[in-house]
Amino acid sequence: MAPVTSPILHASPQQRRRTRAALTWADLLETIGLAWSSLVSNRLRSALTMLGVIIGIGAVITMVTIGRGAQSQTEQQLKSLGSNLIFVQSGVAATNSPASQGAGSATTLVWDDAKAIAHAASSVAHVAPVLNLRSQVVLGELNTSTMVVGTTPEYQPVRDFLPLTGRFFNQAELDRADRVALLGQTVVDSLGLTPSSALERTIRIRGEAFTVIGTLEFKGVNSFRDQDDQVLVPLTTMASRIVGVNAISGISLDSISVSATRSSEMEAAQYQITNLLRLRHKTMFPRQDDFVIRNQADLVSASNSVANIFTSLLGGSAAISLIVGGIGIMNIMLVSVSERTREIGIRRAIGARSSDILRQFLIEAVVLSLFGGVLGTGLGVVASLIINAIFGWRAGVAVDAVVLSLGFALAIGVFFGAYPANKAAHLDPIAALRSD
Amino acid sequence: MIQLVGINKTYAMGEMLLPILRDIDLTIIRGEYTAIMGASGSGKSSLMNIIGCLERPSSGKYYFDARDITTLNDNQLTDIRNFRIGFVFQQFNLLSRLTAIENVMLPMVYAGYSRLERRQRAEAVLVQVGLGDRLVNRPNQLSGGQQQRVAIARALVNQPDVLLADEPTGALDSHTGAAVMDQLNELHDRGLTIVLVTHDAQVAGRAERIVSLHDGRIVAP
Ligand SMILES: Nc1ncnc2c1ncn2[C@@H]1O[C@H](COP(=O)(O)OP(=O)(O)O)[C@@H](O)[C@H]1O
Ligand SMILES: [Mg+2]
Secondary structure (H helix, E strand, O other), X not given: OOOOOOOOOOOOOOOOOOOXXXXXXXXXXXXXXXXXXXXXXXXXXXXXXXXXXXXXXXXXXXXXXXHHHHHHHXXXXXXXXXXXXXXXXXXXXXXXXXXXXXXXXOOOEEHHHHHHHHHHOOOEEEEEEEEEEEXXXXXXXXXXXXXEEEEXXXXXXXXXXXXXXXXXXXXXXXXXXXXXXXXXXXXXXXXXXXXXXXXXXXXXXXXXXXXXXXXXXXXXXXXXXXXXXXXXXXXXXXXXXXXXXXXXXXXXXXXXXEEEOOHHHHHHHHHHHHHHHHHHHOOOOOOOOOEEEEEHHHHHHHHHHHHHHHHHHHHXXXXXXXXXXXXXXHHHHHHXXXXXXXXXXXXXXXXXXHHXXXXXXXXXXXXXXXXXXXXXXXXXXHHHHHHHHHHOOOOOOOHHHHHHHHHHHHHHHHHHHHHHHHXXXXXXXXXXXXXX | OEEEEEEEEEEEEOOEEEEEEEEEEEEEOOOOEEEEEEXXXXXXXXXXXXXXXXXXXXXXXXXXXXXXXXXXXXXXHHHHHHHHEEEEOOOOOOOOOOOXXXXXXXXXXXXXXXXXXXXXXXXXXXXXXOOOOOOOOOHHHOOHHXXXXXXXXXXXXXXXXXXXXXXXXXXXXXXXXXXXXXXXXXXXXXXXXXXXXXXXXXXXXXXXXXXXXXXXXXXXO
């Protein structure tokens, strides 16, 4: 029988396949394409489902960018204090908070301490003694409350403060206790002056007349205070004319700013200063030190640890929204599986293995979440750039957060798609075929 | 080619076991055109699903090409459906999102043919069933008769050993139904083994051989 030969029914045994070919990359690409077209056919629903992931990923990237930006901002401010800087402050260490500036108010340091440090500590480059007093500064009708800082010319190299106009006071003026002053830019503004017009003007501090010999370069506000809201005067003048108190042991100080010779000498300098002051203050164990030493690294790491907590809190809360997005995907995939039960039955009947069905739905979930992830990344990058522009940050976009988020989106697709896909794969073909 | 020995199928209905097929013995040889006829609810589709390896019998032996089907795992059964059996259903069961040619290519996707091969062969089969000009139409753009011919093309595209048709004319008017039956006869004339399920004696009469089913048992016609 079968006199008519048909190319369809009578293929040679070689032509006729009896076993499956291995899965190729082309097949995988095709499955992805199929998943894509199935998502496109349900455009609104897919978009709404992706929204959770879009917002989640966008939020993670933006939040991490904000956290990092704030952190690098703080780091820059701390660097603006000067380099290789060590602070020695009067008073007993406050033990409860590492980030605290708060040594006690008792002024236990004296100028001789500063001189001794400059003389004896080999790892120390410059030493600037500091005596502070908050006070009114008056120019004619105008006055402003500012921080009056008594110090020495060493303040310049230690704190990296250069005059914007005029000059710093010199050793001779310090020795004579001349009534000369340098104004920070905030004070210049408050007194209605400009950096150039301020020169040679006479201001009054606590009734004493001071000649302005310079204004200080702009430093900006750091996390602790406005570095431009200060007036510098010679320490000797400060002690005799403004504070008006000289202890028997010499001029009292609030703090001593020290710069180490090199950053690698920071630790050595700190040891030398500590030992020297313990000897001078006779505070060997078990007596507690009456001074506190901090360096820039301490301040940076304290502020970093705060910023890190801040960043992980922001990132963490954004990650939760990402998980909510994942649950949305799971939900819609479950709906999709039950809507397409018959399709699954048909595919199973004509030769789809349960692993084929599993792959189909898993890839659909991954395409959904990954595409949402790409859109969310776009959103996050744009938001990050806008925020950077607004705050003038140069931190850029958190690239690792972008990579991590996309990985996370992939993982979410797999994780939240696994249950619906597994459910689809294990439907009974007959039951699926009979459903409608 | 197909040999059923003492096949039983029961469904659990709550506490009760509901027998659907009882002691079915049936042998179908290569090239045969068999009609399974019986009233609605007599178990025809259940028998067809077992022959089609979509379902396992509750007891009994099923040999497909001398191979005991009841010992195979799910993937092996799936592969038999894919490579050796073609299904045609009463409700056509095409995927509405896919075009005619995409529907026909589907069994070849799971068999792992290349894209080019798939397209060429699917097109050839669609031309053979007279739908060469409807390749990229979706099912809702086709008449019932055309849809059923797409389904027949899909059943044939992997060159099966046997074509199983469950009430293939059930959703068609008598005229288009007759055209589909002509198509099956033509395929049989070319040597294809066909098992047809129907409740319609006239349709069954187109086959070489009629097996009557009553309450899950094979009875004399
Ligand atoms: N999954 C099932 N659970 C319980 N009963 C079923 C199931 N599938 C079919 N049946 C019953 O088995 C009987 C035979 O069904 P079927 O094989 O579809 O008959 P036919 O195709 O001859 O109309 C019917 O009474 C039907 O209700
Ligand atoms: Mg039926």
